[in-house]
Amino acid sequence: MNRTLSLRKKVKKTDISTPMNFEHRIHAGYDAKTGTYTGLPKQWQVLLGPPRSLSRPKPIVDPSTITPMDVAELKTVIRGPIGSSRYSTPVSVPSVARSNSLRVAPTISAAVPRTVSQQNTVLLPRMTPVPTTTHQQSIPSSYHSVNVSQQHRPIDRGYPFYDSNYAPLPMKKPQQVTTFGPEDVNRNPSFSVSISPTNRIPVNNQMNATYQQSSQQSTSAAPLNQQSEGGVSYEEFRKAISALVDKTDPRPDLADFKLIGEGSTGVVQAAFKVSTSQIVAVKRMDLRKQQRRELLFNEVSIMRDYQHPNIVHMHSSHLVGNELWVVMEYMEAGSLTDIVTHVRMTEPQIATVCFQVLRALEYLHARRVIHRDIKSDSILLKRDGTVKVSDFGFCGQLSDEYPKRRSLVGTPYWTAAEVIAREPYDTLADIWSFGIMLVEMVEGEPPYFDDQPLQAMKRIRDEPAPRFSSSARVSHELNHLLSRCVVKDPRDRATARELLQHPFISKMQHPSCIAPLILQIQNK
Numbered sequence: 001m002n003r004t005l006s007l008r009k010k011v012k013k014t015d016i017s018t019p020m021n022f023e024h025r026i027h028a029g030y031d032a033k034t035g036t037y038t039g040l041p042k043q044w045q046v047l048l049g050p051p052r053s054l055s056r057p058k059p060i061v062d063p064s065t066i067t068p069m070d071v072a073e074l075k076t077v078i079r080g081p082i083g084s085s086r087y088s089t090p091v092s093v094p095s096v097a098r099s100n101s102l103r104v105a106p107t108i109s110a111a112v113p114r115t116v117s118q119q120n121t122v123l124l125p126r127m128t129p130v131p132t133t134t135h136q137q138s139i140p141s142s143y144h145s146v147n148v149s150q151q152h153r154p155i156d157r158g159y160p161f162y163d164s165n166y167a168p169l170p171m172k173k174p175q176q177v178t179t180f181g182p183e184d185v186n187r188n189p190s191f192s193v194s195i196s197p198t199n200r201i202p203v204n205n206q207m208n209a210t211y212q213q214s215s216q217q218s219t220s221a222a223p224l225n226q227q228s229e230g231g232v233s234y235e236e237f238r239k240a241i242s243a244l245v246d247k248t249d250p251r252p253d254l255a256d257f258k259l260i261g262e263g264s265t266g267v268v269q270a271a272f273k274v275s276t277s278q279i280v281a282v283k284r285m286d287l288r289k290q291q292r293r294e295l296l297f298n299e300v301s302i303m304r305d306y307q308h309p310n311i312v313h314m315h316s317s318h319l320v321g322n323e324l325w326v327v328m329e330y331m332e333a334g335s336l337t338d339i340v341t342h343v344r345m346t347e348p349q350i351a352t353v354c355f356q357v358l359r360a361l362e363y364l365h366a367r368r369v370i371h372r373d374i375k376s377d378s379i380l381l382k383r384d385g386t387v388k389v390s391d392f393g394f395c396g397q398l399s400d401e402y403p404k405r406r407s408l409v410g411t412p413y414w415t416a417a418e419v420i421a422r423e424p425y426d427t428l429a430d431i432w433s434f435g436i437m438l439v440e441m442v443e444g445e446p447p448y449f450d451d452q453p454l455q456a457m458k459r460i461r462d463e464p465a466p467r468f469s470s471s472a473r474v475s476h477e478l479n480h481l482l483s484r485c486v487v488k489d490p491r492d493r494a495t496a497r498e499l500l501q502h503p504f505i506s507k508m509q510h511p512s513c514i515a516p517l518i519l520q521i522q523n524k
């Protein structure tokens with residue numbers, strides 16, 4: 001003992017000076033007002049993701065499992081009344097009414113129209129120019145006021161998803177197939193891992209890798225003339241789009257543009273349409289800046305071909321330089337998200353919204369269209385309380401030949417369990433998302449919203465179907481309605497038509513009962 005003490009005494013202490021010449025490179029802080037961390041290194045910011053308070057999750061599109069119909073033969077679409085001077089000859093354009101895909105054969109046989117009998121042609125006689133609405137509005141001085149908050153939304157809101165690996169179910173195709181044709185798996189590293197049950201890596205790692213990869217890819221513009229997967233160049237793509245849209249230049253007829261929102265595909269501006277003295281919304285999408293540009297065909301075709309009082313009406317579409325412009329009716333009261341995130345809705349108000357959304361879904365589903373991105377953000381309102389479905393960029397068209405889809409498409413928190421599980425799905429996937437929107441209307445946000453999207457998707461897939469939280473005091477009817485929508489097995493899910501008969505829907509009132517909610521958020 002004494003010996004140890006004496007040894008310790010002998011050891012000389014090293015002098016450590018105070019730090020000298022140091023650089024203060026990182027000064028991280030927390031801004032309580034915005035709920036964001038400031039001054040973080042980029043890598044840390046990526047890990048944290050965008051702050052929930054400022055961002056809305058983005059839809060995901062997984063191009064790794066494209067339904068075989070996506071690479072089917074080119075369809076001939078007859079535009080306009082047969083024999084009309086404008087469309088007197090069949091115009092070969094990719095058939096978009098039946099799929100969200102540019103169905104151009106890899107060798108671009110698009111220029112060679114085929115006969116009806118040769119290729120199971122779809123005739124779309126309803127492609128006459130859409131009449132503009134006769135209802136005229138004067139411009140209120142602050143006509144974009146409800147949407148002002150949307151101007152502050154960040155452009156990149158989340159979680160684009162390019163995942164060729166995430167496959168909880170074994171996928172049969174040995175070769176990746178994209179919309180444009182069979183994918184050369186070695187050409188694009190982001191799709192380079194072939195799928196088989198044996199080479200799967202843990203789902204977490206796959207998804208994380210995918211998020212990083214896709215965030216790097218998401219905003220970069222595709223160079224002109226770059227060949228897309230399967231061989232369609234930008235110019236060819238542009239040509240196909242121009243065959244689909246109106247040939248007029250909309251700019252002389254539009255004035256006083258004001259930005260009202262930004263989405264994953266482009267910006268939306270309000271403008272004054274001089275010829276009709278109407279305010280319109282113009283969605284502008286740069287063809288070169290799309291993750292899956294063939295989805296742009298949906299933006300034009302769905303709203304044009306499927307018209308319904310509860311679907312946002314499209315006036316016209318145009319190609320302006322490298323931008324696709326979709327001119328549509330202006331929904332001056334913004335989105336349902338603005339309401340559910342700011343005010344509490346009563347059950348009659350919820351029923352009134354549900355009725356209108358279900359009418360649109362019943363209409364679309366009867367035509368075998370899956371919306372695939374039903375959420376409060378996709379529901380737009382007019383000041384009188386009219387509710388309309390918008391955002392058709394991710395639709396899928398079913399047919400006898402292809403009665404189910406498999407692609408992973410949707411926004412994580414709203415995506416149906418079977419879509420995440422990579423099982424074949426149909427229009428009932430929208431009913432799950434509609435159910436999640438019910439939760440939004442009651443609780444302000446979808447289930448698992450505090451989780452990262454990846455985690456939320458795993459929970460949707462693996463846990464029992466979510467229900468209203470115990471603190472939400474809802475009626476038995478509303479509880480029951482949710483239990484008919486958010487059901488793991490789609491065969492047990494109600495259809496839109498059945499839901500319209502549900503006792504909860506009978507609580508609906510005149511659409512004007514929504515108007516006070518709109519006023520409330522305007523005054524906030």
Ligand SMILES: Nc1ncnc2c1ncn2[C@@H]1O[C@H](COP(=O)(O)OP(=O)(O)OP(=O)(O)O)[C@@H](O)[C@H]1O
Binds near residue numbers: 265328330331334
């Ligand atoms: N017809 C319209 N009238 C008024 N506002 C609109 C209209 N269409 C879209 N908006 C608003 O513009 C914003 C962007 O809409 P957009 O359709 O581009 O979103 P998006 O690209 O589908 O978003 P994402 O794909 O990221 O979900 C949204 O806030 C939406 O509420």
